[in-house]
Amino acid sequence: MNLLRTKSIEQSIADSDEKGRRLKRSLNTWDLMIMGVAVAVGAGIFSVGAQAAAFNAGPAVTISFVLAAITCALAIMCYAEFATAIPVAGSAYVFTYATMGELIAWVIGWNLILELLMAAAVIAKFWGIYLSDLFAVLNLDVPSEISFFGLPLYWGPLLIVAIFTAVLVLGTKLSARVNSVFTVIKIAIVLFVIVVGFFYVSPENYTPFVPESQPPADTEAKWADQPFLSFLSGATPSAFGFTGIISGAALVFFAFIGFDVVATSAEEVKNPSRTLPRGIFAGLAVVTVLYILVTLVVTGMVSHTELGESGAPSLATAFQLVGADWAAGVISIGSLIGLTTVIMVLLMGLARVVFALSRDGLMPRFLSRTSEKRGTPARTQILCGVVVALLAGFTQVEILAEMINIGTLSAFIMVSVGILVLRRKRPDLLPAFRVPFGKIIPIVSALLCIYLMLNLATITWVFFAAWLVAGFAIYFAYGYRHSQLNAKTAAGSTEPDADEMVGAGTR
Numbered sequence: 001m002n003l004l005r006t007k008s009i010e011q012s013i014a015d016s017d018e019k020g021r022r023l024k025r026s027l028n029t030w031d032l033m034i035m036g037v038a039v040a041v042g043a044g045i046f047s048v049g050a051q052a053a054a055f056n057a058g059p060a061v062t063i064s065f066v067l068a069a070i071t072c073a074l075a076i077m078c079y080a081e082f083a084t085a086i087p088v089a090g091s092a093y094v095f096t097y098a099t100m101g102e103l104i105a106w107v108i109g110w111n112l113i114l115e116l117l118m119a120a121a122v123i124a125k126f127w128g129i130y131l132s133d134l135f136a137v138l139n140l141d142v143p144s145e146i147s148f149f150g151l152p153l154y155w156g157p158l159l160i161v162a163i164f165t166a167v168l169v170l171g172t173k174l175s176a177r178v179n180s181v182f183t184v185i186k187i188a189i190v191l192f193v194i195v196v197g198f199f200y201v202s203p204e205n206y207t208p209f210v211p212e213s214q215p216p217a218d219t220e221a222k223w224a225d226q227p228f229l230s231f232l233s234g235a236t237p238s239a240f241g242f243t244g245i246i247s248g249a250a251l252v253f254f255a256f257i258g259f260d261v262v263a264t265s266a267e268e269v270k271n272p273s274r275t276l277p278r279g280i281f282a283g284l285a286v287v288t289v290l291y292i293l294v295t296l297v298v299t300g301m302v303s304h305t306e307l308g309e310s311g312a313p314s315l316a317t318a319f320q321l322v323g324a325d326w327a328a329g330v331i332s333i334g335s336l337i338g339l340t341t342v343i344m345v346l347l348m349g350l351a352r353v354v355f356a357l358s359r360d361g362l363m364p365r366f367l368s369r370t371s372e373k374r375g376t377p378a379r380t381q382i383l384c385g386v387v388v389a390l391l392a393g394f395t396q397v398e399i400l401a402e403m404i405n406i407g408t409l410s411a412f413i414m415v416s417v418g419i420l421v422l423r424r425k426r427p428d429l430l431p432a433f434r435v436p437f438g439k440i441i442p443i444v445s446a447l448l449c450i451y452l453m454l455n456l457a458t459i460t461w462v463f464f465a466a467w468l469v470a471g472f473a474i475y476f477a478y479g480y481r482h483s484q485l486n487a488k489t490a491a492g493s494t495e496p497d498a499d500e501m502v503g504a505g506t507r
Contacts, residue, residue: 004101007360007485009086009426012098015484016088016267021359021368023089023267023352023376026173032269032279033286035176036262038183038341039349040255040287045190045338048252049295050314054307057248058211058240059299062292064248065255069288071452072256074445075412076284077435078419079263080277085422085431087272090356091264091349092411092418097360099421100414106479108414109357110471114464115407116261116350117388118400120161120343124392127339128156134332148394157392164344165385168351171374172268175344182341187290189334193315193327194293200322201300211304213241224459231458250455253405255291259284260411261349264356273432347388351381361486362479406464409453416446 016022027035053061082095090097093109132144145152168175215238227247238244262280269275294315298307302321307313310321319327355377358367367380391397419435419442435441480486 003103003480005485006099006101007097007105009098009429011485012086012088012094015359018359020372021370023355023370024172024374025268025270026171027176027265027269027275029275029279029282030180031173031176032262032265032275033282034180034183035265035345036259036280036283037187037286038179039261039345040259040283041183041186041190041290041338041342045255045291045294045315048255049291050298050307050317051312052248052251053295053299053304054310054313056239056251057244058208058304059206060210060245061248061252061299062295063210064245064252065288065291065295067245067249068253068256068452069284069291071249071253071412071445071448072259073281073284074441075416075449076259076280077433078412078415078442078445079260080280080433081419081431081435082415082422083263083266083276084273084433085429087266087269087276088356089264089267089352091260091266091353092415093353093356095418095422096414099418099425102362102480102483102485103475104414106357106362106475107468107471108411109353109362110467110474111407111410112260112264112353113350114467115404115411116346116353117384117391118397118407119404120346120350120384120388121157121391121395121397122400122404123339123342123346124157124161124388125154125397127160127336127343128154128392130332130335130339131156134329134336137329137332151394154393158389160340160343161347161385161389161392164340164347165381165389168344168348168381168385169374169376169378171376172265172348175348179341179344182337186334186337186341187286189330189337190290190294193330193334194290194297196324196327197297197301197315197319200319200324201297203300205300205303210242210245211240213238213243215239224457224462226458227455228458228461229454232454246451247455250405250452252291253409253452256284256287260408260415261345264349264352267352277433347381347385350388351377351384354384355380359484361482361484362475365482400463403460403463403467406453406456406460409449412449413446413453416442416449 049061049065052064053059057064079091086094086098088094090109091112093105093112096108097105128144132142135142144156145154147153167178259280262283263276266272266276298315298318301318306321307317310317314331316328316331319325319331354363355368357363358365358380367383368377369379370377420439422429
C-alpha cells in the first residue's frame with residue numbers, strides 16, 4: 001500500500017484539460033483582488049476587532065492584526081509560487097499531492113472542506129441574524145425562524161445560499177460581476193463608518209496601548225476554552241500583555257481566511273502566472289488596511305474596558321457608547337452586504353475543492369463533471385449549496401466557528417513546507433513568482449501558523465481530531481481504491497513527459 005504516492009505537476013495540468021471535467025478561464029486580476037476582499041471583509045470587520053480588543057489585547061489589537069496579516073502574507077507567498085507552478089483547481093490539496101503524497105494531500109483537502117464548509121455555514125447563519133437585526137432597526141416584525149415539520153428552520157441562511165448557488169451554477173464570470181458590485185458597495189460603507197468614527201476618537205483611549213497582563217475575565221474557564229498551548233503546558237491562561245496580543249492574533253486570523261480560496265480558482269484565471277500573484281497580494285493589502293483602520297477607530301472611540309463590559313462588543317457598540325445610535329442601522333446594512341459576498345466566494349471555493357478531489361477519484365467521479373457551455377461543476381455546486389443550507393438552516397453551526405481557523409492554518413502549514421519539498425524535487429521548474437529569501441520565509445510561515453494553531457481553544461482541537469478520524473475512514477474505505485493515480489499505476493499508463501511540460505506553470 002503506497003500511501004505517499006505523488007501526482008506529478010505534468011499530470012495535474014494534463015488532467016485539468018480532460019474533456020467534460022475542465023473549468024473555463026475567465027477571471028482577471030481585478031476579479032481575484034475583489035474575490036479576496038469579498039471573502040475577508042464581511043460582518044467580522046465590524047465585530048472581530050472589537051472583541052479581540054475587549055477580551056484579549058486592548059488597543060494593541062492593531063498589532064494582533066499586523067501579526068495575523070504577516071502570517072497570512074508569508075503563507076500566501078508560498079501559495080502564489082505553487083499556484084503559478086501548478087495553475088489548477090484545488091489549491092493546497094493539489095500542491096500537497098505533488099510534493100508530499102496522496103494521503104497527506106487527502107488530509108489537506110479534507111481540512112479545506114472543513115474550513116470552507118464551516119465558514120460558509122457559519123457566515124450564512126450570521127447573515128440571517130443580521131437580516132433580523134435590520135428588520136428590527138426598520139421596525140418590521142419578521143420572524144427569523146419558522147417551523148418545518150416541527151423543526152426550527154432559519155429561513156434567511158437557506159434563502160441566501162440558494163440564491164448564490166444558482167448564480168455560481170450560471171457561470172464564474174457572472175458570479176465575479178455580482179461579487180464586484182456588492183464588494184464595492186460594502187467597502188464604501190466601511191470607509192464611511194471609519195471616517196465618521198475618527199471624529200469621535202479620544203487619544204487617551206489608546207493608553208495604555210498594551211494593557212498589563214491579567215487573569216481572564218472568566219477565571220473558572222473550563223479546559224475546553226483554554227488555549228491548547230496552555231492546556232498542554234499547564235500554564236495559567238491570561239488576558240492582555242504579550243500573551244493577549246498573540247491570542248488576539250489567533251482570534252483575528254479569522255479575518256484573513258479566504259485568500260487560499262482565491263488560489264483554488266487558479267484553473268479559472270486568465271494568464272495565471274501574472275494574474276494570481278497580483279490579485280492575491282492586492283486583495284491582502286486592501287483587507288489589512290481596512291481592518292487596521294477599523295481597530296484604530298473602535299479602540300479610539302471608547303476604552304477596551306467599556307467594550308468588555310458590553311458583553312458582546314462590536315463597532316456598533318462603540319458608536320452607541322458615544323451617543324451615535326444612528327450608526328447601528330448603517331452597520332447592520334454594511335454587515336448584511338458584507339456577508340453576502342463572503343458566502344458566495346466560500347461556496348465557490350468549497351465546490352472547487354470537492355471538484356478537484358473527485359476528478360482525482362478520491363471522491364466520486366461524477367462530482368467532477370462540468371458544463372461544456374458554462375464551464376462550471378454544476379452538480380457539485382448544487383450539492384455543496386444543499387449541505388451548507390441544511391447546516392445553516394437547521395443547526396447551531398456557529399459554535400464550531402473556530403474550526404474554520406484550524407482548517408485554514410493546517411493547510412497553510414502544508415503549503416509552506418511543500419514549497420521546500422517542491423524546490424528540492426523539481427529544481428527545473430520556473431514558476432513566474434518565487435518566494436524570496438530562500439528557505440527562510442516558508443519555514444517562518446510554517447512556525448507562525450503552528451504557533452497560532454496552538455493558541456486556539458482546546459475543544460477546537462478535539463473537534464479537529466474527530467474530523468481527521470472521519471477523513472481517514474473515508475480515504476481508506478473509498479479514496480485509496482478509487483484514486484485515478486492508483487488506476488493509472490495499476491494499468492501501467494504513463495504520465496506526460498516532464499521535459500515537454502517544464503515551465504508549464506509559467507505559461
